[in-house]
Amino acid sequence: MSSRTYYVTTPIYYVNDVPHIGHAYTSLACDVLARFKRLDGYDVHFLTGTDEHGQKVEKAAAAAGLSPQQFTDKVSQSFRDLVGKMNYSPDNFIRTTEPRHYASCQALWEKLVAAGDIYLGSYAGWYSVRDETYFVEGETEVGSDGKRRATSTGAEVEWVEEPSYFFKLSAWADRLLELYEKNPRFIGPDSRRNEILSFVRGGLQDLSVSRTSFSWGVPVPGDPKHIMYVWLDALTNYITECGYPDTDGPLWKYWPADLHMVGKDIIRFHCVFWPAFLMAAGLAPPQRVFAHGWWTNEGQKISKSLGNVIDPVDLVDAYGLDAVRYFLLREVPFGNDGDFQKRALIGRLNGDLANAYGNLCQRVLSIVAKSCGEKVPPKGTLTEADNALLDRAKGLLAIVRAELDEQSFHRALTQIWEVIGDANRYVDAQAPWALAKTDPVRRDTVMWVLAETIRRVTLLVQPFMPDSTAKILDQLGVPAEGRAFNSFDTELQPGTSLPKPQGVFPRYVEPKAA
């Protein structure tokens, strides 16, 4: 196993509701990174799971007429099912109701108490159950219906007055600013970094970290009337997984995480509260937090009340798994908000996948099968045009690696697809069908150059579209052990027998209305 570790996490999902496209998106981004890093020789640990405590989940369970445990067992399973449906490759799925997580939260709590960062007081202020967030009055407003809501999220708030433990967040502002300054990559993209910097520069208030008015959560050690604030509990999952409090255990090598992937709505919890908790407990903060944007549906905010929630399972059933995976990461610059449009998905599916990539594979592999004896053709003398194409394909590994380290999925894909475009133009310019009559030796070389280019491109597309690329690599005769990036600089061996080619990216044809 490689000594270079890479630990990537999704947020753990609230189990108050079934998964939708937003959840699928965050996990997909992490899955692509995990797969890429594995192929690139890292010892990867990829974690996802469910956030099962708190008032929001307790209420949802009551509404469903189930006990919180029965309810969370049921909904958590739907997030696990999504993992299979979307072909994610997590190394573990954590649930905050697991005993090991209670132990970890309580150990962290005790560390914070011992460090003098927790004190008992009482909270009086506004709380949004939907956001599981405290708000000061100035962050809320009363609507025309007389209801008070959080201005930033639109969620209703309620007045809470109860005894509460506090975390001395106010004392951590300078150390947080120093952390951001010394680690310019700690928050991405830059727009979010600026948002957090100005929030922290504005001064921090102590944070209420326990509740007494409900019971679905982790009890505070020594004072079980209090249960821990669900965000303190939830964030701790990232170290529970690494074995906390046992920092000598086998999984502790993954801490600090290389990347916490989150949506833009939960950046404050990850970039302010979490590093403060960790530093207070004497633990290293994560190395990077990246916040992606939000999807709207055909121009509208996605919400249950509007009835326009996009179910990832329906998308996969209608358009195919790999097409959906490709579309979500190609269509919108990662980090920006994006609008989901069926027309755009179909355009990408037919344009980028069927016409560009699929057609390239199909043209090349069918000529090789028909005219080169179902074998990788011999490679003759290379021309300038051959080397130009091969060099561009060769250069892609470094480019894609750098883009993915910045979570620029769309740019990685754009650059891969430029080479696919070059390869299609090369086919047209070299016209191998005409060479068949005039110069079959040259024809073979042209086909070798193309097959080799497809091999390189396909190796890099693997993390995005694992199933389709596996089929293409099978058709190129690339053995399983030749698919990691330490084989990127090898070449297709002339003479290797190839199976019969089969189309991998069919065109999408709109089903006729019944």
Ligand code: MSP
């Ligand atoms: N339980 C917390 C996270 C705790 S992590 C220690 C939570 N859960 S969530 O289920 O509400 O949201 C999980 C993720 O889904 C967030 O990163 C959020 O940004 C993302 N999305 C929810 N709706 C979304 C869209 N419409 N578009 C894109 N992502 C969105 O927050």
